[in-house]
Amino acid sequence: MKSSRTLGLVMIAPAAIMIVLFFLMPVVLTAVFSMTSMTTATGISGGVYQIAPNSLIALKSAIPDIAAEMAEPRYTIDEAGLKAVEGLGLAPGIAGELRAKHAGEVFTARRDVERMLKELADRPSTRDVKQISEQFNRSVLNTRFDSKEQLFSALDSLGFKLTPEQKETVAKVTYTGWVWTTDNFSRMTTSPDMARVLLNTVLYVALVLMLFNVGYALLLAIWTHYMPPTPASIFRGIWLLPRITPVVIYVMLWKWLAWDTGFISILMGKFGYPPKNYLLDNAYNAWFFVVLINGFIGASMGMLVFSSAMKAIPKSQFYASEVDGASRWQQIRYIILPQMRWPILFVTCYQTLSLLASFNEILLATNGGPGNATEVWALSAYHTALRNYAGNLEYGLGAAMALVLVVIGVTLSLLYLRVFNYGTLVAKPLIED
Amino acid sequence: MAERSQPSANYRSWPVITALTIVSLPLLLMYVYLFLDTVTVKQADALLPSGLTLDHWRFLWQTTEGKANIWQVTVNTLLFAACTTSLVLIVSSMAGYVLSRLNVPARGFFLAGVMVLHAFPSVTLIIAIFIVLQMIGLYNSLIGVILVKAAIDLPLGIWLMKGFYDTVPWEIEMAGVVDGASRFRVWRSLVLPQVKPGIMALGLFSFLSGWGEFILPQVLAPGNQVQVLSVYLAAFLADDNNYDFNMFKAVGVFYLVPVLIVYALFNKYLMNIYGGGSKG
Numbered sequence: 263m264k265s266s267r268t269l270g271l272v273m274i275a276p277a278a279i280m281i282v283l284f285f286l287m288p289v290v291l292t293a294v295f296s297m298t299s300m301t302t303a304t305g306i307s308g309g310v311y312q313i314a315p316n317s318l319i320a321l322k323s324a325i326p327d328i329a330a331e332m333a334e335p336r337y338t339i340d341e342a343g344l345k346a347v348e349g350l351g352l353a354p355g356i357a358g359e360l361r362a363k364h365a366g367e368v369f370t371a372r373r374d375v376e377r378m379l380k381e382l383a384d385r386p387s388t389r390d391v392k393q394i395s396e397q398f399n400r401s402v403l404n405t406r407f408d409s410k411e412q413l414f415s416a417l418d419s420l421g422f423k424l425t426p427e428q429k430e431t432v433a434k435v436t437y438t439g440w441v442w443t444t445d446n447f448s449r450m451t452t453s454p455d456m457a458r459v460l461l462n463t464v465l466y467v468a469l470v471l472m473l474f475n476v477g478y479a480l481l482l483a484i485w486t487h488y489m490p491p492t493p494a495s496i497f498r499g500i501w502l503l504p505r506i507t508p509v510v511i512y513v514m515l516w517k518w519l520a521w522d523t524g525f526i527s528i529l530m531g532k533f534g535y536p537p538k539n540y541l542l543d544n545a546y547n548a549w550f551f552v553v554l555i556n557g558f559i560g561a562s563m564g565m566l567v568f569s570s571a572m573k574a575i576p577k578s579q580f581y582a583s584e585v586d587g588a589s590r591w592q593q594i595r596y597i598i599l600p601q602m603r604w605p606i607l608f609v610t611c612y613q614t615l616s617l618l619a620s621f622n623e624i625l626l627a628t629n630g631g632p633g634n635a636t637e638v639w640a641l642s643a644y645h646t647a648l649r650n651y652a653g654n655l656e657y658g659l660g661a662a663m664a665l666v667l668v669v670i671g672v673t674l675s676l677l678y679l680r681v682f683n684y685g686t687l688v689a690k691p692l693i694e695d
Numbered sequence: 696m697a698e699r700s701q702p703s704a705n706y707r708s709w710p711v712i713t714a715l716t717i718v719s720l721p722l723l724l725m726y727v728y729l730f731l732d733t734v735t736v737k738q739a740d741a742l743l744p745s746g747l748t749l750d751h752w753r754f755l756w757q758t759t760e761g762k763a764n765i766w767q768v769t770v771n772t773l774l775f776a777a778c779t780t781s782l783v784l785i786v787s788s789m790a791g792y793v794l795s796r797l798n799v800p801a802r803g804f805f806l807a808g809v810m811v812l813h814a815f816p817s818v819t820l821i822i823a824i825f826i827v828l829q830m831i832g833l834y835n836s837l838i839g840v841i842l843v844k845a846a847i848d849l850p851l852g853i854w855l856m857k858g859f860y861d862t863v864p865w866e867i868e869m870a871g872v873v874d875g876a877s878r879f880r881v882w883r884s885l886v887l888p889q890v891k892p893g894i895m896a897l898g899l900f901s902f903l904s905g906w907g908e909f910i911l912p913q914v915l916a917p918g919n920q921v922q923v924l925s926v927y928l929a930a931f932l933a934d935d936n937n938y939d940f941n942m943f944k945a946v947g948v949f950y951l952v953p954v955l956i957v958y959a960l961f962n963k964y965l966m967n968i969y970g971g972g973s974k975g
Binding site for chain 2: 266267269270271273274276277278280281283284285287288289291292295300306307482485486488489490493497499500501502503504506507508509510511513514515516517518519523525528529532554558566590619621622625626640643644647648657660661664665667668671672675676679
């Protein structure tokens with residue numbers, strides 16, 4: 263009876279497809295993109311070859327004489343130019359003679375081509391010479407070539423004598439699309455900005471985790487534990503509000519509190535302090551609010567986990583301790599905390615990952631400011647790749663930064679699977695075939 | 696949830712209530728003023744309102760120049776949240792059952808994978824997803840965001856449903872199979888009703904998380920036609936000074952009230968998820 267296996271495959275297929283398409287594939291692609299130099303400037307599909315002024319600057323250091331030549335216009339007597347000359351409505355002999363005697367010739371200077379033109383049988387006037395010579399101006403500057411071959415054949419027809427290596431150099435420098443590179447990773451390891459962001463991230467995760475997700479959550483759980491049921495549930499309800507409130511409104515509320523027209527400013531104004539933006543005033547204030555904003559959200563999950571764990575402690579232990587005359591502090595110290603070890607470990611592990619990846623709140627509240635003070639890793643990746651002040655979005659570098667988070671995430675969660683004993687979770691299915 | 700949570704009657708509770716009230720004050724203040732400010736007039740430097748008004752709610756019948764129509768945006772949000780929810784519910788209730796009860800190849804691997812993905816910094820995928828959606832042309836369409844959001848919510852959904860299926864006694868299924876029903880039939884008419892609390896919890900969670908989702912629509916569908924409320928509000932918020940903050944708060948209340956209603960009615964179910972762990 264193999265029907266249950268077939269059914270299983272059919273029923274799990276949608277989930278598998280969605281996870282592969284929108285979860286695993288993006289992870290793989292993040293890795294792929296991180297090895298490229300993709301930016302807005304290069305585009306996300308292939309590029310073209312273009313000898314632009316900035317590529318000439320790059321060429322100058324590699325092959326200076328050729329770069330200098332490329333900067334100058336060249337004059338080639340080719341079919342397209344001859345057609346154009348015919349269209350000018352000059353004496354018909356001019357085009358004919360050029361085609362017969364000079365087709366394929368290349369002149370490196372305007373002076374040379376004009377001297378040649380003046381020696382033609384029809385002797386065009388100086389004005390006409392200028393007009394004709396213009397038809398043969400074949401500068402490679404700012405021309406776009408769709409492929410390497412087109413670039414090379416253009417260079418050949420213009421009489422540039424290049425060795426294959428030099429050609430490759432030109433192609434490399436003039437390519438406007440993205441290329442494979444490991445620059446992103448070396449930039450990440452060497453840039454002082456990145457070091458700063460890394461430090462911010464560690465500080466942010468550590469502060470929020472210690473102070474709120476674990477510390478304050480534990481305090482909340484213990485406080486509500488020692489309370490009559492009604493106020494306890496009211497307070498738990500209040501502390502769950504930040505979690506269920508859409509993040510945009512939640513951050514807006516903090517801004518209302520901290521802005522220069524906000525509540526704190528008005529309140530302090532009553533005591534004679536001038537209003538100011540407490541949120542973005544200086545780095546310390548910004549950090550204070552960033553930690554509070556994220557901490558208030560994080561406190562709720564810890565509170566729920568710890569509360570339910572405390573509820574599971576047998577009441578008799580509390581009664582017994584009271585008979586022995588234990589103070590409330592002694593109850594907390596010797597009964598509650600020792601039995602909280604496992605939940606605390608769980609919350610710490612779990613929230614580390616959540617905090618590492620979360621940046622919505624910081625994005626909306628300070629956007630990494632003032633300066634770069636509250637820019638954390640995830641936010642920085644977002645800024646680099648998707649919302650850049652400079653306007654040039656560096657997809658490749660951003661993907662590389664995201665990849666770092668992905669690697670940390672996978673490593674940590676595999677570690678957690680170990681710690682929290684994955685084996686018991688994958689017990690054999692209840693009914694087999 | 697709170698019944699008999701008191702460990703003993705030996706202690707006075709007013710000191711902790713006072714302490715907790717003080718630390719909860721900023722939160723209370725923010726939420727109370729959020730509602731208050733939308734229906735009252737207040738002088739610029741006053742702490743207390745001086746009169747009632749409905750003027751801040753005029754966005755309901757007036758569309759601001761250059762902004763999307765609020766009803767269009769609301770419909771988009773609803774559509775986004777509802778589609779994501781149904782997708783997550785259907786897909787994860789099937790996959791969860793398979794992982795809990797049926798013997799498929801690579802089951803353990805799949806289960807571990809789901810665990811890892813669930814604890815995964817999913818927002819970091821957004822860069823790759825952005826580039827892919829641009830390539831395939833689903834950028835700036837609701838369908839793209841819905842699929843992505845549903846996929847990101849799936850690991851939690853599958854994991855949660857698996858947990859709920861695990862608690863269903865397998866005699867129920869045995870009975871069905873013995874009576875000659877197919878496994879699919881057994882799942883649909885016998886097992887599924889047993890995990891209603893799980894479906895409830897996951898559905899509510901999905902809906903709330905879709906309703907509040909910000910970064911995905913912001914990046915993947917910022918256009919006026921497909922804008923959702925969070926993006927609409929964030930545009931206000933980014934524009935530092937030139938707006939009517941009270942009207943902005945009114946839009947916020949308009950956006951928040953459905954959440955609060957859902958939460959007030961169904962928080963029993965939701966606790967299953969928030970206790971077990973969502974991100975944040």
